[in-house]
Amino acid sequence: MSITMRDVARAANVSVATVSHVINDKPGARIGDDARRRVLDAVAELGYRPNALAKTLSQGGSRFIGLVADAIATTPFAGQIIHGAQDEAWRHGYVLLVANTEGNTAAENDAIAMMLEHQVRGILYSTWYHREIEVPALLKQTETVLVNCYSEDDAYPAVVPDEEQGGRTATEELIAAGHRRIAMVNTTTPSPAQTGRLAGYASALAAAGIDYDSSLVFEAESAQEGGYAIAPAVIASGAEGVFCHNDRVAMGLYDGLRERGLRIPQDMAVMGFDNQDVIAAHLRPPLSTVALPHYEIGAAGVRTLLGLETITGSDRLLVTCPPVVRASL
Template sequence: MVDVAQRAGVSQATVSLVLNGVSNPRVSEVTRSRVVEAAEALGYRKGPRHNVPEHRRPVIGLLLDEVSTTPFAMPFIEGARDEAALQDILIATFCTRSDPKIESAALDLLQELNVIGILYTTLTTRQILVPERLNDIPTVLVNCYEKHRRHPSVVPGDIAGGHAATEALLKAGHRRIAHLKGEDWIEAARDREKGYRQALTTWDVPVDEDLVLMGGWTVNGGRELTLKLLDRKDPPTAIFCFNDRMAVGAYDAIKSRGLRVPEDISVVGFDDEDLASYMVPPLSTVLLPHDEMARWAVGALLDHNEGISSHRTTQKIKLECPFVERGSIAAPPS
């Protein structure tokens, strides 16, 4: 699957979706054709990797630090489950709260089963210390990574995502673009801000530091920061928010001043939460590829079990965060 992905110029998760006939609106027909052609050229035939009795079906353990602090736990769980099911493999999920005792108990239980590997997953992208016990079990890190890269890892491409969000506003004609950023301890916040700055630099637009405001990641934070921007003598014509929840607050602040999105101010979010498509107007945002990340991780575990060389399995992969254009961007008002 690695070779097919490299030849087709796509991710392993995309290869898996195409070759298993899984419908996904983000995979175009052109991409599907390219994957099929690459697979045929390489003589790749995908089939079940395991054929064991039901009561001895292989198991992959999914250790997840949280399930309630963000809405993103389910895409991880469902992506891993659906990808594993294609190979007749079960996913056993444990919410550990990063508690070493709970992690150890989960691993004790998994080792009593026919476990073939672990997906060690965090809800916020960050560097971690991997439990020592995982050094003896095939492990893939999902949405996290370790300094010395003993295990393969997959994270979202937040820098490129921030660049794409800002560039969409630049292409619409905006030059005074504010950024409501998350707190600096959040790695995703730092990376999305980097993407914002890189996009402005690429377009030869000076960064106005007065338009870069930090205020958390909540609806209230987005509202308060947007009101500060609107109180300026020279307010921005567009706002790129760290996440969709801050964008909700931005919408509210803009409306409270008798202004409209996007006629008076354009707004872009990040994450593509369910609420984004129901906002009025629907919010243009950037999608976090949690489903695809989980699918890639399952594929990496199975490739490891099939003996793929170690230089391929100790890599840190960044998956694309696609820009989702809806109705919240327009040309700046004259």
């Protein structure tokens, strides 16, 4: 490889120092997200091989980190977990190996055994949606970080989205847009997302001095059909704005509102959750939402595995879900 850091800098239109900061993940260096992405894209496009990899190679250590997933690679949802883990692994001289097992226990054990045999640096064990899991016994034999999931006894470090903060942020955006009577359409499926997002909704209302009104909290199947079906009830509640459990629910609610002649956001402001690819940015009007930070969760999982990120306070690292404001508020 004759690609140099200078080539990367030129392609990314940044200074060599910026490239170095990004590549070496220098603490304290403030690099904008945009510049960081451009650098990482240029690294990928040019096939730049950071020194860290050369160093690992010369030391003869293992160059692989394993990622064992249930269905991340095959569902159209959480693939950015893999992307973030890849970029971060690569930045520190590792190649990420993925086994996507669709919950097949025997396949999972075989994949873990192969990774152990290959002396991977450690294994990220990950799920496509945030939930509690039983950790496979084989994982005791290596360093393990749980990504987008956690064990009941918190025996392993875990990196998960901050559902409560996400729900609070979503609701705060509706309040900031001038609404006081705010409904929530929660999922019917028990999960950390169900309880966390509702708690965030309630705490944002309380902080704004708005009374919690249980008649404004609805439950629906967490898909377009659920959002469509709940539309009449949301309209009848007199809500001015509604926080939907996810973007698919918001998409169905859009259809239900439009069929009844309501305009978004003039007659009803709509907030989603997930910032789901393919949907959120492409609805009419484009949907305001809160992003599930899949890329960051994957990257933080690798950093935790490599000891570059320390989880303090609890055994779970909560990753912030940032707001993405578009035109539906």
